[in-house]
Amino acid sequence: SQQGEEDPQALSIQEGENATMNCSYKTSINNLQWYRQNSGRGLVHLILIRSNEREKHSGRLRVTLDTSKKSSSLLITASRAADTASYFCATGLSGSARQLTFGSGTQLTVLP
Amino acid sequence: DTAVSQTPKYLVTQMGNDKSIKCEQNLGHDTMYWYKQDSKKFLKIMFSYNNKELIINETVPNRFSPKSPDKAHLNLHINSLELGDSAVYFCASSQVMDQPQHFGDGTRLSIL
Numbered sequence: 589s590q591q592g593e594e595d596p597q598a599l600s601i602q603e604g605e606n607a608t609m610n611c612s613y614k615t616s617i618n619n620l621q622w623y624r625q626n627s628g629r630g631l632v633h634l635i636l637i638r639s640n641e642r643e644k645h646s647g648r649l650r651v652t653l654d655t656s657k658k659s660s661s662l663l664i665t666a667s668r669a670a671d672t673a674s675y676f677c678a679t680g681l682s683g684s685a686r687q688l689t690f691g692s693g694t695q696l697t698v699l700p
Numbered sequence: 701d702t703a704v705s706q707t708p709k710y711l712v713t714q715m716g717n718d719k720s721i722k723c724e725q726n727l728g729h730d731t732m733y734w735y736k737q738d739s740k741k742f743l744k745i746m747f748s749y750n751n752k753e754l755i756i757n758e759t760v761p762n763r764f765s766p767k768s769p770d771k772a773h774l775n776l777h778i779n780s781l782e783l784g785d786s787a788v789y790f791c792a793s794s795q796v797m798d799q800p801q802h803f804g805d806g807t808r809l810s811i812l
Contacts, residue, residue: 618798630792630803630805631792631801676743687756688801692742692743695741
């Protein structure tokens with residue numbers, strides 16, 4: 589079964605609005621990462637938050653992590669048409685199996 | 701300048717054929733991966749290699765065989781292609797396993 593699941597599956601907003609995507613996971617993690625995938629391209633790493641961190645910022649991105657609820661959120665502020673993409677969370681599992689496990693993503697469409 | 705490059709970008713072939721996808725990274729990373737992304741964008745890890753040694757081999761048919769001639773290359777050979785193999789295959793690399801990964805732009809495999 590999937591470790592990370594994003595919600596919503598699709599989100600459509602107007603340029604300038606904020607976009608919030610959520611990720612829930614099931615087991616203990618070392619870190620949680622967010623990636624962006626533009627149509628027809630590979631995934632691009634956006635931000636990593638460690639299990640002992642609660643919030644992290646990078647430019648217009650804000651990520652929160654709640655390990656008690658096993659959830660994370662990605663906020664994109666002042667969205668632009670160029671932010672249109674799929675966004676994935678990936679969990680780095682604790683223990684010996686330190687692979688990343690990806691969810692199926694949130695498709696964000698920012699309308700000009 | 702491309703960090704992770706994979707070839708070919710598109711692969712259209714008939715059922716039963718054997719094909720290979722090549723991947724090279726120039727980032728000096730120790731770990732490389734193959735992922736399969738299905739039509740619903742779910743990304744599933746297939747293999748992981750660390751310094752030319754197989755670390756992860758998920759439940760993948762043995763028709764799929766990875767080969768790592770050196771740390772910078774991880775190729776994927778697929779025997780007896782089936783309709784269900786149609787997907788986008790991504791190569792990725794990272795310095796260690798649960799750290800940010802760099803992805804190639806994918807190989808779109810279509811089985812006729």
